[in-house]
Amino acid sequence: MCHPIPNLGLPALDPLELGPAETAVNNQYLVDFTGSIEDFQLKGLSDFVVDTLKINAVPGFRSTIKVTFPYTYLKSLYTAKGSLAYIVNLAGDGNAEVLVKAFSLEISWKLKLSSSLSITDLQIDILLGDLKVNFENLMEEERIDLFLHDLINEMGVELLGDVWNYEQAKVVAKVEALINSKLSGILQGIIGGGGSGKPPIFEGVEPDCKLPAP
Template structure:
């Protein structure tokens, strides 16, 4: 009938209008997120109370302890003191693509950390399979070059709260070097383990990530969806004018000119 045809035409026009507006809306989101990340990078040497974040560059842990006792495999106790990670604010945004159509195209954020440096005082006591005795006590240093991190997702097609789905995380390391004082009792084995990790550490970590990836991604996706509405409000400033801006009171003085 004529009314049905007119409804179809109106629906097509409405759909076309929405899709014509999408690129502009997505561009606004991309610029907003890029601006947020840049503003964050020049403040990461300070705590950011409105995000609930401590200072992130350097990221500092004053003291922590851990222990593991898997029979016949690992018997281990360890601690770190004055643990610091440098370089987290030096990230480079390689790709930022936001797609807001549910269930269609993936959104992607790809960043590289050119040089990250970890240093701590540590202890590591115990054994590996009752064969290699750990005697770690001293300085621990790790350098990571060209750490590339990519996260992508789709917007979940749902009438409920905004959520993401099909989360994917890819990580690549350009290079990895470690130096742990007195890690193993036997000096020759200690030197061999360091040489092995420094030669094959990138591949070993890649294998570990591939093994743990499904479980880790499920947990990360759940956390993101639980925080997504509040996170978007903070990033976009969409708090209805209530409360202070996200970086209120935090000076952008962490980068030298």
């Protein structure tokens, strides 16, 4: 994951580097926001542990993959200007840091064979051990800024869990549809293009770039 995968159009994923980039949201009465990132880096994606790996190629039988990322760290320069409902003003400008511990992702599915190979009954479960954030000068008022950081750092795991439980069904349905729309092409790429003349997905990707421990 330290090297890009050009046949998938993927950059190196550890560290994952993005930016500079800008975004803007304005839905009049709720959020009026402009923001940017620069020197964005996300580290720790290659230091994962495979807790469960059960692949079943028989249609109707469940396959399960569970992966845990013990420690991931994000840092970036950022700006965030605007307001929330024209009541709370954003004044973000500086360093942004996010630390995530013990992030686990479990995905399970069943194969379905009809006119083409697809997956069905997709299930996605997410667990988060700890979350800490620090966005310099995020809110215009210091007391609100401190309160928001304290709230996220104390209750962020529970809040994200509630959001995931609320949106889980919608997200899973969209992910399953996306996988099924791409599955045939992915399988052809893995085995060498399936006669299409395209190279295998991982052709040209260098081995692990991390040096062995002394």
